[in-house]
Amino acid sequence: MSKAASAPPKTGRRPASWTQDPEGVRRNILTVAKEEFVENGLSGARVDEIAARTATSKRMIYYYFGDKEGLYRAVLEEMYERIRGFERSLDLASLPPVEAMTLLAGFTFDYHAENPDFVRLVMVENIHHARHLATSDRIATLNLSAIDMIREAYDRGVAAGLFRPGIEALDIHLTISALAFYNVSNRASIRQVFGHDMGAPEALVRRRAAAIDTVLRMLRA
Amino acid sequence: MSKAASAPPKTGRRPASWTQDPEGVRRNILTVAKEEFVENGLSGARVDEIAARTATSKRMIYYYFGDKEGLYRAVLEEMYERIRGFERSLDLASLPPVEAMTLLAGFTFDYHAENPDFVRLVMVENIHHARHLATSDRIATLNLSAIDMIREAYDRGVAAGLFRPGIEALDIHLTISALAFYNVSNRASIRQVFGHDMGAPEALVRRRAAAIDTVLRMLRA
DNA sequence: GACTAAATGAACTGCCTGGTACATTTAACA
């Protein structure tokens, strides 16, 4: 087993002799870095802090990722690729239109609620005008399929007379995303200003139902 | 006229003799600081940079605001107080329910679209878990009235048989806000991932109409 | 016009932080 993987998380000191484990070290760094960037943003994150919480040293961060932004970009890329994977696992085409939209809206809501890290990183990236998304080749070729899946289900719904025509697939996506995203991204400020916890279980189920309902109402003929 | 207000924005060097202008200096600092925080976030903002773009010196920032976070908090507080003012200017009570909701949704959408600075600062604050909102007395006593206004109009709508009963005023607010907020907050990432510019004029009017329509459909009996 | 408090300027400091130089060890392979 690798040093990075086998070392006691914090307590153990590096042994005098070690085992090489490029992939393990890489993963270890990415995991810790993600936490740090999620918690503190790009400018707020500290490379030293990341290194300290790693089983390896700062040296390796620069060895594998070049610089702080390279590390950040790697974290970002991995996250988007993960989303892409989940997206593909959805099989809307085999469901009736209404059920397909219900599933998609519900899934999107849940994914955001269960992955606040994702939401926070996207916020951070937007604060930086998404310039790291822009310069990432891996993400440029990602080709998120959400829109196509939506269009297919929507078109079927229109053909069946269930949905009203004239809506852009992108608009459907934006509505679904907005409701799911906002619920996580603005949790802290809503809590302070309105004293309401959007993260509480009951609030979550209520809001989830509302989101799905809102989307269906928006679509219905 | 004050030094801060009368000095040529960038070019002019401070005159050997100057005029005192506490309020002008304060305002000048706040204006520049807001730009810096909006653009770079709290951790990304540089006090030296703010000072440099001010008609005054770094010394005065600490004189008036204590430290970097104090300055940030002041910017935040002023921004929320401004919103509060706008909110009060809305007179939903004098409008029929549907018109009231249409106005509110449209106004909210427009306010966000026209004030990306506001949106970005709220994002920044949420990244920091809204801990500066939490520690601000000025904001604690702000008492945003949006919810009450919504409830009043909604109740009238229900009484008139126009709206279906059982919806929480807060949920209406959250839906309206989510649609308006997301359209600005995630502009950069949406552009990179989908190649779509949510800030383009046509996109804006279409999305505005969609937002209003979505809210009305969510409410209708 | 002397006195005083508020307001302001200029230079300075010490730590933080991203990044690097240099040395060493591991592991594949001939």
Next chain:
DNA sequence: TGTTAAATGTACCAGGCAGTTCATTTAGTC
């Protein structure tokens, strides 16, 4: 088993950056 490239550790550095020190000027007040 000797050679070599990849992988890793340690110590260090220079610039950046929040915050301060000290001195000065302005503008009310008696």
